[in-house]
Amino acid sequence: MGSEEVKVVSFWVSPFGKRVEWALKLKGIEYEYIEEDIFNKSNLLLQLNPVQKKVPVLVHAHKPIPESFIILQYIDETWKQYPLLPQYPYQRALVHFWADFGERKLLNPSWVAMCSSGEDKEEALKVAREAMEKIEEEIKGKKFFGGDNIGYLDLALGWISYWLPVFEEVGSMQIMDPLKFPATAAWITNFLSHPVIKDNLPPRDNMLVYFHSRRKALSSSFKGWFKV
Template sequence: MAKQEVKLLSFWPSPFAWRVEWALKLKGVDYEYIEEDVFNKSSLLLKLNPVHKMVPVLIHDGKVILESFIILEYIDETWKQNPLLPQHPYEIAQARFWAKFAEEKLMDAAWTAMWSLGEKKENSRKLAIEAVEKIEEVIKGKKFFGGESIGYLDIALGWIAYWLPIWEEVGSTQIVDPAKFPAIIAWMKNFLNHGLIKHNLPPRDRMLVYFHELWRSKTLSAVQQG
């Protein structure tokens, strides 16, 4: 069988791009990594993703697949080893629901809580905590969302384990209180200690510098507009 060509356009601090890398590595798929600067987008990125002009972009034998959740499902359906999604249709539906919930309810609120100020910051933090409360109930009593091994929902929510604590530190705010959310804290440790994940994370010190710079830029803009 001819070797399949797999390329990934990525951006090193992007949690959306990293979830695709985790999936490819869990499947044992060899791929070519192409780093993009999302602040100075290449002609290749603009050509491959003219709609959103963002990473990640997966190229498989000349076919272009966009949007990280869609890419995850494409990877799972294309390479059958080490399945990511559960087998039962109901469980698949639940995994998709909670992935979307975390993206829309937790990520957006946590991101805003990091860089905003005053009442907006506190309101966003409260919304994020409310979302975490819901996710805490889902992970209770489990090592991973899929049971004993990492699956689709763990990869989709992996940013909570690594990016969210950085955002909390940069924004001087707390969303995941260890005393209030012990199940999520346990899952975060299990996820980050997984043999593959712990060796495939962006450097934390570099992440802090990057998000501190973004924080300064966004808070300065908010003050000027306010």
């Protein structure tokens, strides 16, 4: 038993780490949570993820696995109960496509928009809002991206329900307009109502303090980013 133990090394406010915890909880897998200080990285993290030095890391039977999407797939292949990915290769491919799209076209630009100003912010907001339009089309007519149950893509995009409103408040901006994106708004309600999700979210007040300080620290980092 002990040799099969599961650990999650993460940082309290990481949306990437939460994906992993949600997946384990949906599957009913017990795990030990290890909080990492990402501003003063532990030897444990450097040893578990020497190449990237990033959280989250899943440790299963002493084997470390980095990168939240790779971890989600590993979890789904290792524990078969409560499948996260669809049964057929084509549907699986689409899920991977949209997960990747959400990361590049919505999460990254939302982050940049929160931290930047002027032309950079405008460009980032444009990309993020265009991505929201595509996501709205995808969720229309469904309770979850996974159908009747929360699946891989719900976990991948789950940050939209709870992190994005904080980014919007910190960045004094709006990306997820519920009037323009009613299907996404309904999905957010469904997602946040699920017991596994609502009981596993970081405290909003602490998030606001944290992201305000990140915004301040990174405010000059994204000058001209969109030209690259």
